[in-house]
Amino acid sequence: MLMKKILSCLLCIILIFALFAANAADIPKDTEIFEDVHMGLTSNTEKQVKKIEPAPSVVDPSKPMIALTFDDGPSKHTPRILDMLERYGGRATFFTVGYLLNAHSETVLRAHNMGCEIIGHTWDHSDLTKLSDWEIKNQLVSTSNAIKNITGTEIPMYRPPYGSMNERVRRVSGELGFSTVTWSLDTKDWKTRNVQLIYLAVMQSVKAGDIIIAHDMHGTTADAMEYIIPALVKQGYQLVTVSELLTDKYGSIQAGIVYTN
Numbered sequence: 001m002l003m004k005k006i007l008s009c010l011l012c013i014i015l016i017f018a019l020f021a022a023n024a025a026d027i028p029k030d031t032e033i034f035e036d037v038h039m040g041l042t043s044n045t046e047k048q049v050k051k052i053e054p055a056p057s058v059v060d061p062s063k064p065m066i067a068l069t070f071d072d073g074p075s076k077h078t079p080r081i082l083d084m085l086e087r088y089g090g091r092a093t094f095f096t097v098g099y100l101l102n103a104h105s106e107t108v109l110r111a112h113n114m115g116c117e118i119i120g121h122t123w124d125h126s127d128l129t130k131l132s133d134w135e136i137k138n139q140l141v142s143t144s145n146a147i148k149n150i151t152g153t154e155i156p157m158y159r160p161p162y163g164s165m166n167e168r169v170r171r172v173s174g175e176l177g178f179s180t181v182t183w184s185l186d187t188k189d190w191k192t193r194n195v196q197l198i199y200l201a202v203m204q205s206v207k208a209g210d211i212i213i214a215h216d217m218h219g220t221t222a223d224a225m226e227y228i229i230p231a232l233v234k235q236g237y238q239l240v241t242v243s244e245l246l247t248d249k250y251g252s253i254q255a256g257i258v259y260t261n
């Protein structure tokens, strides 16, 4: 009898230790960095879901703005970024590669319906400075048309792959009515492919009015956004599209101009 009691006690202790160990394994190693946002991500309880504010549908000019932008998609990782934007209330801009659009048309339409912007990043990620005038026009127009076929909207902007451009690219794109959008804060996510480094690249230097470049073709970027999006919202930034940010800053967006922020 006594032996049975001792055995069941031991079993209880082992179970309690096993539970603690399982919980500890869920927490990222660098708790200092992630502590603030981590709590909101591990639990999907009713209580957590109710805490989150609904996405603001209009821009509040009194609140600092950030434009999160994602290049080289759409990809299988894009929906996870949309989930986070939906959950924490925000929009982003996707600079998409033309030939990838049709395979991900549902994701593109979802993003568009959420108020995100879908803009071209050329048809096949070409370096525009190496193309003829006619080829540059073809890259921009074909991508813009493919976007319009899905969303019904075309936005006269583009982002040059590799940020590679010159006076001729600016002029030729301007003749088509396009403006060029680059960025002011580089996450270097394509290079580091590391959640903590991507998080730090943003959170250590972000300021109001930044256009942040990341790449939704990488899983690690979607992982990092699970921390970055809540952290930016917590710091009081509203996540707007590039057009919203530029219109607020300059009043209007002009063809043939290169916008960095």
Ligand SMILES: [Zn+2]
Pocket: 071, 072, 121, 125, 161, 162
């Ligand atoms: Zn690119």
